[in-house]
Amino acid sequence: MNETILDFAIIASGFIGYFISFSLVTTSFYKNRANNYLSISLFLITSLTLLGWFGIEDTVLEFLNNPVLEYLFAVTLFTYFLIQIEHRYLKKSWYKWLYLPFIIVLIIETIVLFYHSDFDDIVFFITDNTSFFYNTFLIFWGRKLIKRSPTVSKDKKRWLLRLNFFFICALMIWLLSSIEFYIFDSEYATGFLFILLSFLSWWILYYGVFKLQLIVQKEEIHEYLTSKSTKSTQTRRKINETTSSKIITQLYELMDKEELYKNPLLSRLDLATRLETNEGYLSQIINQELNKSIIQFVNEYRIEAAKNLLHNPVFNKYSLEAIGMEVGFKSKSTFYSTFKKSLGMSPGAFRKLQKRPDS
Structure with missing residues (x-):
């Protein structure tokens, strides 16, 4: 047997x-x-x-x-x-x-x-x-x-x-x-x-x-x-420096110029250290001025970067999970759930929508 x-x-x-x-x-x-x-x-x-x-x-x-x-x-x-x-x-x-x-x-x-x-x-x-x-x-x-x-x-x-x-x-x-x-x-x-x-x-x-x-x-x-441009593919966000604190201004600069959001291990402590402040105050200032949490703020950048890649036909040959990894998500499930929560559709559905002639 x-x-x-x-x-x-x-x-x-x-x-x-x-x-x-x-x-x-x-x-x-x-x-x-x-x-x-x-x-x-x-x-x-x-x-x-x-x-x-x-x-x-x-x-x-x-x-x-x-x-x-x-x-x-x-x-x-x-x-x-x-x-x-x-x-x-x-x-x-x-x-x-x-x-x-x-x-x-x-x-x-x-x-x-x-x-x-x-x-x-x-x-x-x-x-x-x-x-x-x-x-x-x-x-x-x-x-x-x-x-x-x-x-x-x-x-x-x-x-x-x-x-x-x-x-x-x-x-x-x-x-x-x-x-x-x-x-x-x-x-x-x-x-x-x-x-x-x-x-x-x-x-x-x-x-x-x-x-x-x-x-x-x-x-x-x-x-x-990297070969195409040394600059971020993100659309630069307009910052109202008269109403935004110095920390928020520096935070946007870090995300736009250094693309810190692409690090899947990026933590609140990492951001606070770069901005020379403490975690608690950073969370508080983001919540007060942007009405969102740190993870929501970072994920918005990741989703925007993913949208750019999914919209570009050059990247059609690459898997959705590889794109999610490139923009900073740790896993396929996190990428899918965050993307769907943000846009109301899956990454795959978004890609198919971009391929339509009338899209």
Whole structure:
């Protein structure tokens, strides 16, 4: 019974893995060069998991379960890391030689497939164990490059290091399963390895790919706005300096010039510190002169910035959540609820309204 449940779980994870791998190269939201290599990597590891878990000996699929795919996986995953950190190695002529072990093993396995000999087991043992060291080398090398990359944001670096660490854990279990198999002739660690690899598909689906893509889109939006103008896209608010206090005037200047509202962690204390006053007095003066709370004041700027982005067709390709993150909202739910409360419609409905010819 337990084995049947485990079989079902691995099959389900396999379908999820294949679904994600195809979605990465066919869906506009995810489609980019880096995700093309992640798609190949996920496809390969899903295939290795399914082929390794279910008996495929003495079938045409046995060739696929040989170490050939493991060598290709090592390079595609390493390439994914290089593209994400925009490393100069991608432009080096020697980079393509990383595919050489895959080509060599492919030739060897093809020869073994058609010309059986007494050395087949020895060849498999050597290529299988060498693939472990090749994967280990490239994964740890990739981790080192990610840590040293000066151009990657903290959020992206955190995701890449987490994905890299997951594969390090898989490598350790792979090593333990090999030791267990050759010394104790059992496969408990092997079973755990396949469960871990199956879990990878779900983890990438629910956390990794989607969250990382939001970060990438947010960075692209920010870079575009920065390149187009160093000034705020906000409409400058007319301030009546005769009736507004000095603090309110300075507050508007901070929002318009420095765009403090785009910081999702902006607090009342942060604003009070910048204005050289205390939190209580700041809340009191905003309430008295503007008849609103600090959070309402900040969110008005965020909503106005979101409206500008949603109105601009340049940003139609970006998700609503990425736009919400760019203007300073912590989460999708907060962005949606605040936007709807302010305008009486969702961000999606507002975007569709802007796309109409008569809008």
